Amino acid sequence: MIGEKSGQCKICKKSGHTEWHHIISQHHAMRTGQTSLLHNPDNVIELCRRCHKQTTASMVRKRLTKIHGPLVRTVRKRLTPEEKRAAKLKLKRDREKLVTDSLEEMSDRGVALPRISIGPRRTMNRFYTRNQKFDDSSEIQIKSLYPPDHWLHSPPDYSPTLSKRFERDWLWTAGGGAMSKDRYKPEIIEQLFESRPGISYPRAFRMAWKMSVREAN
Numbered sequence: 101m102i103g104e105k106s107g108q109c110k111i112c113k114k115s116g117h118t119e120w121h122h123i124i125s126q127h128h129a130m131r132t133g134q135t136s137l138l139h140n141p142d143n144v145i146e147l148c149r150r151c152h153k154q155t156t157a158s159m160v161r162k163r164l165t166k167i168h169g170p171l172v173r174t175v176r177k178r179l180t181p182e183e184k185r186a187a188k189l190k191l192k193r194d195r196e197k198l199v200t201d202s203l204e205e206m207s208d209r210g211v212a213l214p215r216i217s218i219g220p221r222r223t224m225n226r227f228y229t230r231n232q233k234f235d236d237s238s239e240i241q242i243k244s245l246y247p248p249d250h251w252l253h254s255p256p257d258y259s260p261t262l263s264k265r266f267e268r269d270w271l272w273t274a275g276g277g278a279m280s281k282d283r284y285k286p287e288i289i290e291q292l293f294e295s296r297p298g299i300s301y302p303r304a305f306r307m308a309w310k311m312s313v314r315e316a317n
């Protein structure tokens with residue numbers, strides 16, 4: 101069996117994403133029934149994409165593909181329009197569930213407001229404005245702030261320190277952004293809900309915000 105990748109290209113020595121290049125090509129191995137060559141560790145070499153694309157096999161494949169179309173056509177079952185629609189709907193539901201579950205979990209931790217929706221761009225614009233005193237605040241990207249239970253969490257970008265610091269002053273919202281805690285007035289919102297049955301949450305929030313600004317002035 102082919103072993104673990106080292107993450108370094110054998111030709112140019114660059115580290116990062118690598119691929120296995122088969123010295124005796126997979127196509128030839130299949131065609132001639134030598135399937136053991138596919139998994140033989142001595143028949144592969146670890147290359148970065150740039151080097152891999154320049155191997156003879158890859159360049160021949162590209163030339164042939166240009167002339168004849170892809171060598172191996174994947175046969176996929178044709179879906180009826182109903183099946184297509186159902187599949188699309190399921191995908192959408194799955195994605196929505198992911199977001200809802202994540203918001204609920206973060207809300208239990210006390211770091212999210214699921215009923216408010218703010219986008220990442222608006223959030224970071226506010227964040228930069230507020231943190232102007234830190235020269236490097238514009239270098240901070242929201243993807244480094246998403247905690248592990250956020251549906252947009254990205255392990256390679258995640259900074260635990262920045263994320264924890266961020267959650268001290270901000271609350272995650274639907275839409276992938278966050279709201280600064282000093283804008284959140286739970287008591288006023290509570291009162292609005294009591295005095296105006298049926299008021300929507302975003303509307304109550306906006307009213308509470310206006311009232312608290314008036315109070316402050």
Ligand SMILES: [Zn+2]
Nearest residue numbers: 109112148151
């Ligand atoms: Zn390389």
